[in-house]
Amino acid sequence: MSDAKDMATTGADVSAVLPEGRTLINVRKGQFVSDADTSGYEGLTRFVYSPEAAKRPYGSWFDQVVDVLQELLGDKADAAIQSVVVDRDELTLHIAREHLVEVCQHLRDDQDLRFEFCLGVSGVHYPADAGRELHAVYPIQSITHNRRLRVEVSVSDADPVIPSVTAVYPANNWHERETWDFFGINFTGHPGLARIEMPDDWVGHPQRKDYPLGGIPIEYKGAEIPSPDQRRQYR
Amino acid sequence: MTTDNNAPHATSGLGDDDGTAPEFTVYGGDWSDVAEEAARLGGQRLVFNMGPQHPSTHGVLRIMLEVEGENVTELRAGIGYLHTGIEKNMEFRTWTQGVTFCTRMDYVASMFNEAVYCMGVEKLLGITDDIPDRANVLRVLMMELTRIGSHLVAIGTGGNEMGATTVMTTAFVGREETFKVIEHITGLRTNNAYIRPGGVASDMPDDSVEMIRGMIPKVKERLDELAYLQLENPIFKGRLQGVAVLDLASCMALGVTGPILRSAGVPYDLRKSEPYAGYETYDFQVPTSTEADAYSRVVLRLEECYESLKIVAQCVDRLEASEGEPVMVADKKIAWPAQLSVGDDGQGNSFEHIRHIMGESMEALIHHFKLVTEGFPVPAGQAYAAVENPKGMLGCHVVSDGGTKPWRAHFRDPGFNNLQALSMLTEGGQVADVVVAIATIDMVLGGVDR
Numbered sequence: 001m002s003d004a005k006d007m008a009t010t011g012a013d014v015s016a017v018l019p020e021g022r023t024l025i026n027v028r029k030g031q032f033v034s035d036a037d038t039s040g041y042e043g044l045t046r047f048v049y050s051p052e053a054a055k056r057p058y059g060s061w062f063d064q065v066v067d068v069l070q071e072l073l074g075d076k077a078d079a080a081i082q083s084v085v086v087d088r089d090e091l092t093l094h095i096a097r098e099h100l101v102e103v104c105q106h107l108r109d110d111q112d113l114r115f116e117f118c119l120g121v122s123g124v125h126y127p128a129d130a131g132r133e134l135h136a137v138y139p140i141q142s143i144t145h146n147r148r149l150r151v152e153v154s155v156s157d158a159d160p161v162i163p164s165v166t167a168v169y170p171a172n173n174w175h176e177r178e179t180w181d182f183f184g185i186n187f188t189g190h191p192g193l194a195r196i197e198m199p200d201d202w203v204g205h206p207q208r209k210d211y212p213l214g215g216i217p218i219e220y221k222g223a224e225i226p227s228p229d230q231r232r233q234y235r
Numbered sequence: 236m237t238t239d240n241n242a243p244h245a246t247s248g249l250g251d252d253d254g255t256a257p258e259f260t261v262y263g264g265d266w267s268d269v270a271e272e273a274a275r276l277g278g279q280r281l282v283f284n285m286g287p288q289h290p291s292t293h294g295v296l297r298i299m300l301e302v303e304g305e306n307v308t309e310l311r312a313g314i315g316y317l318h319t320g321i322e323k324n325m326e327f328r329t330w331t332q333g334v335t336f337c338t339r340m341d342y343v344a345s346m347f348n349e350a351v352y353c354m355g356v357e358k359l360l361g362i363t364d365d366i367p368d369r370a371n372v373l374r375v376l377m378m379e380l381t382r383i384g385s386h387l388v389a390i391g392t393g394g395n396e397m398g399a400t401t402v403m404t405t406a407f408v409g410r411e412e413t414f415k416v417i418e419h420i421t422g423l424r425t426n427n428a429y430i431r432p433g434g435v436a437s438d439m440p441d442d443s444v445e446m447i448r449g450m451i452p453k454v455k456e457r458l459d460e461l462a463y464l465q466l467e468n469p470i471f472k473g474r475l476q477g478v479a480v481l482d483l484a485s486c487m488a489l490g491v492t493g494p495i496l497r498s499a500g501v502p503y504d505l506r507k508s509e510p511y512a513g514y515e516t517y518d519f520q521v522p523t524s525t526e527a528d529a530y531s532r533v534v535l536r537l538e539e540c541y542e543s544l545k546i547v548a549q550c551v552d553r554l555e556a557s558e559g560e561p562v563m564v565a566d567k568k569i570a571w572p573a574q575l576s577v578g579d580d581g582q583g584n585s586f587e588h589i590r591h592i593m594g595e596s597m598e599a600l601i602h603h604f605k606l607v608t609e610g611f612p613v614p615a616g617q618a619y620a621a622v623e624n625p626k627g628m629l630g631c632h633v634v635s636d637g638g639t640k641p642w643r644a645h646f647r648d649p650g651f652n653n654l655q656a657l658s659m660l661t662e663g664g665q666v667a668d669v670v671v672a673i674a675t676i677d678m679v680l681g682g683v684d685r
Contacts, residue, residue: 025615026636048615048637087616088358117490119621120652122632122645137632139619139647143501146508150619171490174655175647197318197684207323207643228327 021053021083021094023154024129047128054086061147062091068113072106073099091149097162100153104168107140107151114144118165120175123183125208133157134185138165138172155185164190182207280308285669294680298657298669305665310658314651317684325644329610330356331571333641335428337631341648341682342425343388346381347624348682349430350374352644354511355620355633356432359613362564368553369560370434371512376447376550377421377429378512378622379543380413383454385625385677386536386543387413390461393533393674397474402464409457412450419446422575422582434563437575439554447551451544458540466534475530479660479672482527489656493627493649494539495676498532500525505623517546529675536677539625569611572603610639626650626677646685650678 018024028046057063066084070077080099085092095103107115119139127133132154141148153162164187166173176187177196184205187193195202204211214227285298295316301309321340325333337352338345357363387406394402414424420439421429429436465471481491483499496503504521506514522538524531563570572592576585592600615637621630627649634643653676660672 025634025642026638028636028638046637051616088361088618090619092617116487117492119490119628119630120647122643122647124617124634124643137617139630139632141628143503143508148509148619148621150617169490170488171652171655174651178651195315197315199315206320213320213323213327 017047018130019049019052021085023050023126023132023135024048025050025126027128051085051087053083058084058086058091060089060091061145062086062149065091065113065147065149066093068110069093069103069106072110073102076102092152093149094152094154097153097155100151101163101165101168103151104138104140104165108168113142115140115142115147115149117141117143118169118172118175119148121165121172121179123179123185123207125183125210127157127209129154131156134160134183136162136179136185160184161186161188163188164193166190181205184208294683296654296673296678296680296683298673300666300669302666305667307661307664307666307669310661310669312654312657314654314680314683317680319681319685321685322644322646325641327640329639330432330613330641331610333644334431335426337644337646338426338428339681340646340685341624341626341629341650341679343679344381344385344625344682345426346374346377346430347622347629348646349428350378350512351620351622351624351629351631351646352633353430353432354622355618355631355644356613358618358620359616359633359635360432360569361614362433362566362569365564365566366434366512367561367564368513369438369557370562370564372550372553372557373420373435373439373562374430374512375514375517376547376554377417377427377435379546379550380417382543382625383540383547384410384413384417386540387457387461389625389674389677390465390533390536393671393677394465394471396670396674397471399465399471402461405457405460405464409454409461412453412457416443416447416450419443422577431563431571433566433569433571434561436571438562440577444551444555447547451548455541455544458537458544462537466537472530474667474671475528475533476526477528477530478664478668479529479675480527481656481660485656485659489652489659491627491653491656493623493625493653494532494535495653495656496627497521497523498525498535499527505621505628509621511620511622517549519543519546529671532675536625567602568606572599572606612637612639621647624649626679626682627653646682648678648682648685650676650680651683651685654678654683 025048028048029044058066070081073080076099080096080103082094082096085094104118107113117140119141122137124135124137125133126135133156135152135154138151139148140151155162162185164176166176167189173191174196176190177193179185180187180193181195181198182205194200198206206215212227217227218225280301280303282299282301285300297313297316299311299313300307321336325336328336333352334349337348340348354363357366387410391403391406417427418424420443421427421436481495481499483501486496486499492503500523502521502523507521519542522535522542524535573584573588575582578586592603613635615635617632617634619630619632621628629649630647632645633641636642657672657676661669
């Protein structure tokens with residue numbers, strides 16, 4: 001497990017550094033409601049990064065899986081696998097979106113990999129991580145070898161396009177619709193990328209960080225109740 | 236039914252509707268009138284909704300059906316009617332408060348939601364191995380009692396939907412016995428918020444051991460009764476055998492887990508393949524079948540209930556032996572400061588704790604206040620936890636930014652995933668089999684929509 005202190009830097013006027021292979025999860029500025037830091041200390045800004053990329057040997061079965069995948073990808077391996085992170089006994093492969101479908105195909109079909117199940121896709125929004133704001137996280141499970149790894153694809157807010165993996169993992173059909181619905185990640189090649197949880201005519205993608213909680217006032221028995229983000233406690 | 240091509244739907248309406256097809260609006264009433272009218276107009280193909288509020292849809296599920304006569308030619312499931320933004324809400328509450336939200340997702344199997352979320356948080360904190368044994372036994376006990384309850388609901392409501400009310404009442408009587416124990420220990424029947432990051436909310440009352448031992452034969456009796464009532468019944472067999480078949484290849488392609496996958500012959504159960512909370516130390520079997528139909532899944536669910544009772548009995552022995560041991564992690568920076576107890580005025584923080592923080596130690600009061608209002612920070616990173624829920628594999632992806640609130644919590648509810656298989660289970664079958672197929676998936680829309 002990584003040390004939290006190691007991943008954070010502090011300082012007032014430090015601008016965010018984006019180290020290769022790490023996600024800038026958040027820029028924490030203390031709990032002041034306005035931007036002004038009234039502590040007089042001006043040192044509350046913390047940059048919180050995800051754990052750094054792992055170095056070989058990764059340990060456990062991780063080396064073998066990465067080796068096999070690199071061999072199958074051949075020349076494309078370096079471009080496809082952007083970084084490998086081992087944290088909390090879990091393997092995360094950061095994959096370039098152009099190669100996602102091919103990687104999934106190998107993960108599913110190769111006899112040494114055999115990751116038969118994709119357990120869906122979970123979107124995560126990191127507004128501070130410039131150029132890589134939206135992450136799609138695919139937990140992938142092998143029943144044959146009883147392993148689980150995570151494939152992570154990051155795209156920018158301006159170009160939130162990721163190829164759909166439904167051709168390889170049909171189970172991801174609804175999961176991708178859900179991630180489109182909540183995060184606005186456009187999964188190209190999906191057979192019918194409609195909203196799934198929110199109404200079809202909903203505006204916005206509610207689980208993005210810039211979308212407020214609630215967001216709309218609710219009328220109940222004639223009284224209008226302000227949306228939760230307009231109530232002090234949630235700001 | 237008319238289709239507006241400018242509507243903001245990504246897909247057009249079902250079929251090749253040119254806007255001239257006759258439309259009938261039916262609210263209950265006699266179906267044969269509609270069928271007669273349709274026959275008079277010469278139409279063979281009908282497109283209609285089942286739900287969103289239909290008793291057999293286990294919540295608010297909308298099913299768009301296209302039928303020819305009694306045969307289903309196309310089916311689509313529409314969900315989202317029970318979406319409550321639980322995942323979004325959790326980002327605005329502390330890690331501990333998150334339990335209160337996620338327990339309300341699949342409200343029939345709420346303990347599993349709490350367990351998987353807490354396991355994810357504990358993985359982020361790196362304290363998975365520090366959870367006291369007694370807390371793990373209590374978690375297993377709660378999960379297995381909930382599994383019995385959930386399976387009984389699946390079997391009971393499934394019977395009810397086919398017109399056998401007795402199946403439903405018998406199942407609910409059995410489930411009530413498990414609820415009595417759960418209520419005795421946690422204070423609530425369901426949506427308990429009992430499993431917390433670091434352990435469980437409170438130890439069980441002293442008389443629980445006898446109570447659980449008394450419950451086991453009562454539940455077993457109901458399970459026997461359900462088996463006798465159903466499994467050899469010719470109508471039951473006629474409705475379920477060979478219906479809603481999903482073979483192994485389709486299960487794997489669609490990521491289907493739980494009783495549906497096991498009915499296709501794969502003994503895949505996370506309690507065995509990736510044991511958590513000490514499951515590797517319990518003696519139990521994973522029943523399977525190769526029939527892959529709705530009937531075999533009812534049998535599997537019943538068998539799993541018997542296996543769960545075996546685990547419950549083992550839990551009781553361990554709880555008896557470990558009396559007085561802690562049920563919350565020792566690290567006071569994480570452990571919830573108060574233990575609950577029942578006083579004259581109902582359930583609340585224990586008297587000893589209140590006396591300590593209010594009368595003896597100001598530091599203890601500050602500590603309590605900070606931990607309860609602000610919560611504890613969780614090191615940055617992400618983790619995935621998974622448990623075997625009665626419906627299949629329940630996964631939880633949690634991300635922390637190093638703060639006291641989740642940056643993201645996402646749940647892979649097995650019902651959400653498995654409901655995708657509904658079209659494959661029903662197309663080509665009869666309308667009456669749709670109800671059987673829904674019952675055999677046994678999703679709960681609270682979990683599907685979250």
